[in-house]
Amino acid sequence: xxxxSQPEMQPAAPEAxxxxxxxxxxxEEVEEEVEEEVxxxxxxxxxxxxxxxxxxxxxxxxxxxxxxxxxxxxxxxRGLQANMKxxxxxxxxxxWEASSKQAELKSIIFSLCYFHSTIVERKKFGPQxxxxxxxxxxxxxxxxxxxxxxxxxxxxxxxxxxLRYVFGEIIYGGHITDDWDRKLCMTYLENFIRxxxxxxxxxxxxxxxxxAMSHKGYLELVEREFPLESPIxxxxxxxxxxxxxxxxxxxxxxxxxxxxxxxxxxGSTGGKxxxxxxxxxxxxxxxxxxxxxxxxxxAERLEDERGPFQNVFYQECERMNILVAEVKRSLxxxxxxxxxxxxxxxxxxxxxxxxxxxxxxxxxxxxxxxSMRPLGAWFQNLQDRDQQxxxxxxxxxxxxxxxxxxxxxxxxxxxAVMQTIALQNAYDLxxxxxxxxxxxxxxxxxxxxxxxxxxxxxxxxxxxxxDMNSGYLEESRMKELFPKMPVxxxxxxxxxxxxxxxxxxxxxxxxxxxxPGYVCTFNLKTKQPARKWVIGGVALIMDxxxx
Numbered sequence: 078x079x080x081x082s083q084p085e086m087q088p089a090a091p092e093a094x095x096x097x098x099x100x101x102x103x104x105e106e107v108e109e110e111v112e113e114e115v116x117x118x119x120x121x122x123x124x125x126x127x128x129x130x131x132x133x134x135x136x137x138x139x140x141x142x143x144x145x146x147x148x149x150x151x152x153x154x155r156g157l158q159a160n161m162k163x164x165x166x167x168x169x170x171x172x173w174e175a176s177s178k179q180a181e182l183k184s185i186i187f188s189l190c191y192f193h194s195t196i197v198e199r200k201k202f203g204p205q206x207x208x209x210x211x212x213x214x215x216x217x218x219x220x221x222x223x224x225x226x227x228x229x230x231x232x233x234x235x236x237x238x239x240l241r242y243v244f245g246e247i248i249y250g251g252h253i254t255d256d257w258d259r260k261l262c263m264t265y266l267e268n269f270i271r272x273x274x275x276x277x278x279x280x281x282x283x284x285x286x287x288x289a290m291s292h293k294g295y296l297e298l299v300e301r302e303f304p305l306e307s308p309i310x311x312x313x314x315x316x317x318x319x320x321x322x323x324x325x326x327x328x329x330x331x332x333x334x335x336x337x338x339x340x341x342x343x344g345s346t347g348g349k350x351x352x353x354x355x356x357x358x359x360x361x362x363x364x365x366x367x368x369x370x371x372x373x374x375x376a377e378r379l380e381d382e383r384g385p386f387q388n389v390f391y392q393e394c395e396r397m398n399i400l401v402a403e404v405k406r407s408l409x410x411x412x413x414x415x416x417x418x419x420x421x422x423x424x425x426x427x428x429x430x431x432x433x434x435x436x437x438x439x440x441x442x443x444x445x446x447x448s449m450r451p452l453g454a455w456f457q458n459l460q461d462r463d464q465q466x467x468x469x470x471x472x473x474x475x476x477x478x479x480x481x482x483x484x485x486x487x488x489x490x491x492x493a494v495m496q497t498i499a500l501q502n503a504y505d506l507x508x509x510x511x512x513x514x515x516x517x518x519x520x521x522x523x524x525x526x527x528x529x530x531x532x533x534x535x536x537x538x539x540x541x542x543x544d545m546n547s548g549y550l551e552e553s554r555m556k557e558l559f560p561k562m563p564v565x566x567x568x569x570x571x572x573x574x575x576x577x578x579x580x581x582x583x584x585x586x587x588x589x590x591x592x593p594g595y596v597c598t599f600n601l602k603t604k605q606p607a608r609k610w611v612i613g614g615v616a617l618i619m620d621x622x623x624x
Contacts, residue, residue: 157198158306164194166296168222176230178229180275180289183290185270187286188269188280192266195310198311199311202313202614203320204589205313208255208592211254228240240270241263241267246259246263255592265612282309284302312612316540316555334434352415358435359411368401369401370394370466378473385493389493392489394466400445408428411432431452435453445459449589466483482536488596495509495569498530498570504570512569513567514566517563530568532565534564537619539559539614540613540615541553559623581603583600583616583617586616589618594619
């Protein structure tokens, strides 16, 4: 049934014409007709008669028909093995035996099917899998196979670079909108689509490209010898499974909490009513809300010494004032509504619901720093950010170690680092690149500001860890999802003067959501190939929500 077609009623016999469901009649009349003429197990009605309803939402389909229907769904396969079987089943022996270069064709197709299955199923790991969701489908795979067949027949040698480009930049890459996701896709293809595939490379621990055999033989091999599901099959660390399951559980319980009656929801708050919980949250935030900064006074004190760093801190104070003003205004308005002095508007009710469910209100999020925290943790984070700004406003001196995660716009501060160094050394700002040296110290061990650049802290690593003893990236330890990074010395140099040998270009994001919160890239030292960390979804995160 086409997805947007109208529901049809048709007999099982192929020669019988179909008829439109009489949706023009009143629902009650149709329900009566169904009850009288199509009784389940009754003597009336033709046993070969079937009713097919499309999945398109419709208010005209009577509830009686829906209640008597047998519901069927076609769920996409879950797990790498199921996706692999589905990928191999999307073509038959005709495609399998079409090329004159049988060994090459079969090896590449098997590797290509594994690539397709991996990138499709990798979505379940959330932002660590892909920054954004992409509609990869079997049509992409069949197109790749057709292109592969043409290349094999037309060229005496297999053009591996051309194949990777067409597959990764055009066919699958046509879906991808994020640069880091595109890099991940191409890195996978560099592993799976190369000359060694014909010799039987290992695609993952426990699975190598088999020798040439029949199409049925490959399906049986996948059914019989495929390794057990694990993040290792995707190139991820075992901790990715913990993060994936934790996120699933959080979403489930959050949904349950939102759907249950408010009287039941208050059971977890010590038996308090919704009004009592709301009032306590509102009063707590209002009583502890930071004071606004006196921007005019700060501007007057900065008049003689306003450099790039001072501009950034001043702009941060401006944004903090806007956020605090919005929080204060909306809470005072809601307070009047709860007291009966104002009529409760839709906007006020949405705010009240968010406060009760411990969620960041949408009105605040529009002027807030990017955050995935629940409301209580978000407000504590706001107070910590305000404290760093208050310390700066007291003496207008940049802290010796800056909490980079405490900025609304951390890239503005990093840009100020580049501007300052460019002015000091007469460098061309357009050609400069940030460098990050990871120290063997924590913030309380730093005694003086950096002579050049700036010391920063507040970053966490996902997908790997930093070994302070060796000074290199290493595999994560089990159950350490977000190991904390030591102090980093951030400087800037012309790109031509930087040695990128044995480094991994590690993306930095504001939150675990990654994509929309991209900040910059730090090149970190590594003894292992950089592609290992690319496939492992390694990144630096500024603000994490710990379970």
